[in-house]
Amino acid sequence: MTTKLDAGISRRCFLAYASAATTVALLAPRKIFAQSDGLVQTARKSAAAATVTAQKLRGNVSVLMGAGGNIAVLPGRDGKLLIDAGFAGARPKITSALASISSGPVKHLINTHWHFDHTDGNEWLHSAGAAILAHANTRKHLSNATRVEGWSFTFPPSPPGAIPGEVFDDEWTVEVNGTTIALKYYGPAHTDSDISVHFTNADIFHVGDTFWNGYYPFIDYSTGGSIDGMIRATEANLAKVTDTMIVIPGHGAVGDKSQLAFYRDLLVGTREKVAALKKQGKSFDEIVAAKPSAATDAKWGNGFRSPKDFIGDVFQGV
Numbered sequence: 536m537t538t539k540l541d542a543g544i545s546r547r548c549f550l551a552y553a554s555a556a557t558t559v560a561l562l563a564p565r566k567i568f569a570q571s572d573g574l575v576q577t578a579r580k581s582a583a584a585a586t587v588t589a590q591k592l593r594g595n596v597s598v599l600m601g602a603g604g605n606i607a608v609l610p611g612r613d614g615k616l617l618i619d620a621g622f623a624g625a626r627p628k629i630t631s632a633l634a635s636i637s638s639g640p641v642k643h644l645i646n647t648h649w650h651f652d653h654t655d656g657n658e659w660l661h662s663a664g665a666a667i668l669a670h671a672n673t674r675k676h677l678s679n680a681t682r683v684e685g686w687s688f689t690f691p692p693s694p695p696g697a698i699p700g701e702v703f704d705d706e707w708t709v710e711v712n713g714t715t716i717a718l719k720y721y722g723p724a725h726t727d728s729d730i731s732v733h734f735t736n737a738d739i740f741h742v743g744d745t746f747w748n749g750y751y752p753f754i755d756y757s758t759g760g761s762i763d764g765m766i767r768a769t770e771a772n773l774a775k776v777t778d779t780m781i782v783i784p785g786h787g788a789v790g791d792k793s794q795l796a797f798y799r800d801l802l803v804g805t806r807e808k809v810a811a812l813k814k815q816g817k818s819f820d821e822i823v824a825a826k827p828s829a830a831t832d833a834k835w836g837n838g839f840r841s842p843k844d845f846i847g848d849v850f851q852g853v
């Protein structure tokens with residue numbers, strides 16, 4: 536199945552978006568400051584300067600870290616398969632990390648969900664020869680201007696080359712490089728486009744941003760995420776994981792069953808505490824002051840999301 540996206544449509548959308556942004560600038564300079572110098576631009580800039588490392592896992596599968604979300608790589612006779620694309624600015628570093636694994640071209644790219652730190656590199660990878668596969672909602676969000684309130688940013692429609700050419704709704708299987716890759720939609724979790732990717736032969740499970748190993752997660756309510764959806768996805772991950780399975784999170788170190796179980800308890804425990812305080816009529820600031828995630832703040836609150844950010848994401852959904 537091929538997408539038939541007219542480049543003209545994309546350009547018109549971008550122009551409309553640009554002129555809307557100009558209008559906003561005249562009315563609210565601080566808002567446009569957030570748009571141009573907020574988290575999204577900062578993340579893109581810092582990714583270009585980041586170090587990208589390649590870690591060998593099992594059965595010829597490696598993971599690249601440092602260029603946005605964790606990128607799984609399976610080289611082979613059908614060309615490399617990548618799970619997620621990282622930031623476009625990290626292209627030179629991703630290219631050399633891929634070359635350190637093998638010399639073959641990238642032929643297949645699967646996006647775990649639509650977020651920019653996992654799809655920003657779609658366009659260059661497509662131009663280098665990769666066919667892109669994702670959940671239908673990833674294509675929907677990349678094809679349209681999409682607002683993420685949690686990042687104070689509206690993403691313009693992606694260029695046609697970045698849009699997945701093939702999508703699925705529930706489950707999908709890919710046979711590539713002599714192995715079977717099983718894809719499954721979570722339902723709304725971190726966004727409404729999250730899928731898991733199981734390398735069945737190597738028994739490696741890439742769970743995208745349903746799992747942040749060692750960092751509080753971001754939950755994107757703007758595109759269908761919620762704390763309850765995150766917990767449901769984590770329960771699904773735990774129902775699938777075995778003692779020997781290797782788990783690749785969207786962010787953080789490669790993990791296993793025990794780390795997934797710890798993360799489930801963290802999500803469930805924080806949700807229960809925040810919900811109880813909210814039910815008592817406490818305000819958001821009072822709940823933050825009560826430190827419902829105190830036990831994990833020192834370790835988990837120093838990454839992309841502070842304890843307050845995380846409590847905010849839980850608070851919205853209870």
Ligand SMILES: [Zn+2]
Binds near residue numbers: 650744785
């Ligand atoms: Zn994400």
